[in-house]
Amino acid sequence: MLLEVLNNVFTIQIFLFIIMGVFTGICIGSLPGLTATMGVALVLPLTFGMEATPGILLLIGVYVGAIYGGSISAILLRTPGTPAAAATALDGYEFSKRGESGRALGISTISSFIGGVVSVMALWLISPQLAKLALRFNAPEFFLLAVFGLSIIASISGNSLAKGVLCGGLGIALSFMGIDSITGYPRFTFGNINLLSGMSFIPVMIGLFAMSQAFSTVENIFTADEVSQKVTKVWPTRSDWKVILKTAPVSGLIGTFIGIVPGAGAEIGAFVSYSQAKRFSKHPELFGTGIPEGIAAPEGGNNGVTGGALIPMLTMGVPGDAVAAILIGALTVQGLQPGPLLFTEHTTLVYSIFLGMFIANVTMLILGLSSLKFFVKILSIPKSILTPMIFVLCVVGSYAINTNFFDVGIMLFFGIIGYFMQKADVSVSPAVLGLILGPMAESNFRRALLMSEGSYSIFFASPIAWVFLILTIFTLGMPYVTSFLKARHKNIA
Amino acid sequence: MRKANFIVAGVFIAFAIAIIAISLGYPPSNHGVPGPGMFPIIIASLIIFSAVVLIIATLKMKESQNTKVDLTSKNVVNVYITMAGLVVYFLLLPNVGFITTTTIMLVLYIKWFSKRPWWKCILISILFTLAIFFLFGSVLNVPMRYGFLI
Known part of the structure; x- marks a missing residue:
């Protein structure tokens, strides 16, 4: 099998796609206003005609590159290129103010690489075991897993649990459209032929993540960002190396575990790693003044998320973050169903993804250290020209999946909805995760009841089911318990 | 933000009621096995519940948290x-x-x-x-x- 994987990955074609992906990713990530999710959504249509391995690795390259690329503008402009680099801007920009932006970028590049490699190792070690466990899941367990996934998404994404649930509910409701998978009854199609096969998932995503983001950019389109820094001395000094090697691997692990949790993406990974490094530091008061730990921790953390997010996606079909949700879309287009069976039926593909992701991280390191000056130039591409081009890419991308203009309409509709949701402080990710987890929850719920002939006791019949039930109750109850405890603490004090 | 929250809650409640109204017309459960309308009704009820929670939370919101949503600049x-x-x-x-x-x-x-x-x-x-x-x-x-x- 090893030989097969090596043969599959070590081809010029795959290497080219990975390099292209990482390069595009860094460019997209470094431009403020273009997020990693948007980048992956925009590149996705290019993979429709490709085979599975190069297609997925191209997207993973974009993902890895974009999460790293966000740090470039965070350090130089104090504007994080992606939300994932928001924590990096705190200390990174202080370096630039002192004229040490090269040093900061070097630390960020190497920490991102270490974080990424740690997460790929975790992906390699954990997912086959998790897939084996998931093979023992039946309809009730999959239903409860989906419910757990949805509850955790609702509780951590965004500021309000109620808004998270509303948005997740919207996603699930959209998934009802089309012919019911169990009875064959058409639901919510309103007599429209285009809706019979259900709401196309990819146009909804391009709309919510790319188009709505482009609309937000239009708000500030007449203000320009300026980069005046010259980047020199990228290679870290000996004392910086010590900090990187001490901080980045730990942050990478923290990021990986946050990535595994459905709904928690790279921005949360970066912030948790940052605050963890601060808490265990001997000099926490120096954070925010431009110290190497302040870059190594969030950058190790956000790239740590990349591998972690793929773990539940590949093993159970539950996306770890919004990008993983798009990757599920990409796999489905290829006729592959993410889940435990992927590990038994498409073993070569799975291990090619692991190896390819490692190569993507190495590519990121090499490109980062060698071509930073080029990526800094990218920052001066005006968004006033880029944004209209993104409109075109969104339109063509959503048209390309089924060569159908109805899908373009769907994309535009959700682009507009997504813009207003952002305005009302409703995070859009739960909708997309709901769109994926909704059918998983529904079909397994009904299949379980078919198995038990209508008895609900089947949901409490196995230990795995109980684990998911307890986890769900814990997740939904946690915010209320902590606020109650805090209130009591205040009263006593 | 207060007004925006009420609008969001209102729109979602209307959306959920429409789902329930349509789903009630679908074939019923068969021997305890849910029909095509059951899950939509469950999710729509969940949406209404969360919308009501959002309304209550917004009513309790302190004036300091009531940031303005810019829709007309x-x-x-x-x-x-x-x-x-x-x-x-x-x-x-x-x-x-x-x-x-x-x-x-x-x-x-x-x-x-x-x-x-x-x-x-x-x-x-x-x-x-x-x-x-x-x-x-x-x-x-x-x-x-x-x-x-x-």
Whole structure:
């Protein structure tokens, strides 16, 4: 099998796609206003005609590159290129103010690489075991897993649990459209032929993540960002190396575990790693003044998320973050169903993804250290020209999946909805995760009841089911318990 | 934010009631096995419940947390104009053709956003449109010829 994987990955074609992906990713990530999710959504249509391995690795390259690329503008402009680099801007920009932006970028590049490699190792070690466990899941367990996934998404994404649930509910409701998978009854199609096969998932995503983001950019389109820094001395000094090697691997692990949790993406990974490094530091008061730990921790953390997010996606079909949700879309287009069976039926593909992701991280390191000056130039591409081009890419991308203009309409509709949701402080990710987890929850719920002939006791019949039930109750109850405890603490004090 | 929360909750409640109304017309459960309407009703009820929770939380919200949502400033109006332009583009695209509509759309937006000289806007737009046309049309084999022009 090893030989097969090596043969599959070590081809010029795959290497080219990975390099292209990482390069595009860094460019997209470094431009403020273009997020990693948007980048992956925009590149996705290019993979429709490709085979599975190069297609997925191209997207993973974009993902890895974009999460790293966000740090470039965070350090130089104090504007994080992606939300994932928001924590990096705190200390990174202080370096630039002192004229040490090269040093900061070097630390960020190497920490991102270490974080990424740690997460790929975790992906390699954990997912086959998790897939084996998931093979023992039946309809009730999959239903409860989906419910757990949805509850955790609702509780951590965004500021309000109620808004998270509303948005997740919207996603699930959209998934009802089309012919019911169990009875064959058409639901919510309103007599429209285009809706019979259900709401196309990819146009909804391009709309919510790319188009709505482009609309937000239009708000500030007449203000320009300026980069005046010259980047020199990228290679870290000996004392910086010590900090990187001490901080980045730990942050990478923290990021990986946050990535595994459905709904928690790279921005949360970066912030948790940052605050963890601060808490265990001997000099926490120096954070925010431009110290190497302040870059190594969030950058190790956000790239740590990349591998972690793929773990539940590949093993159970539950996306770890919004990008993983798009990757599920990409796999489905290829006729592959993410889940435990992927590990038994498409073993070569799975291990090619692991190896390819490692190569993507190495590519990121090499490109980062060698071509930073080029990526800094990218920052001066005006968004006033880029944004209209993104409109075109969104339109063509959503048209390309089924060569159908109805899908373009769907994309535009959700682009507009997504813009207003952002305005009302409703995070859009739960909708997309709901769109994926909704059918998983529904079909397994009904299949379980078919198995038990209508008895609900089947949901409490196995230990795995109980684990998911307890986890769900814990997740939904946690915010209320902590606020109650805090209130009591205040009263006593 | 208070007003925005009420609108969000209201829209979602209306949406959920519509789901329930439609789902009630679907075939019923059979021997305890749920029919096609049961899950939509469960989810719609969950939406209504969360919307009510949101309304209550908003009523309790302190005045200090009540940040203003900007929906009328000049910058936001620019977004509305952009949206309207794209809707027009979407309506013309299948009927007129990709290259013509896309080039015109790009020229107008780039001119408006960047205030560059006309010839630069036109050049950038034509080059980008052709690149996309050939990338999708020839390399990726997506049928890109439609409409009465090209």
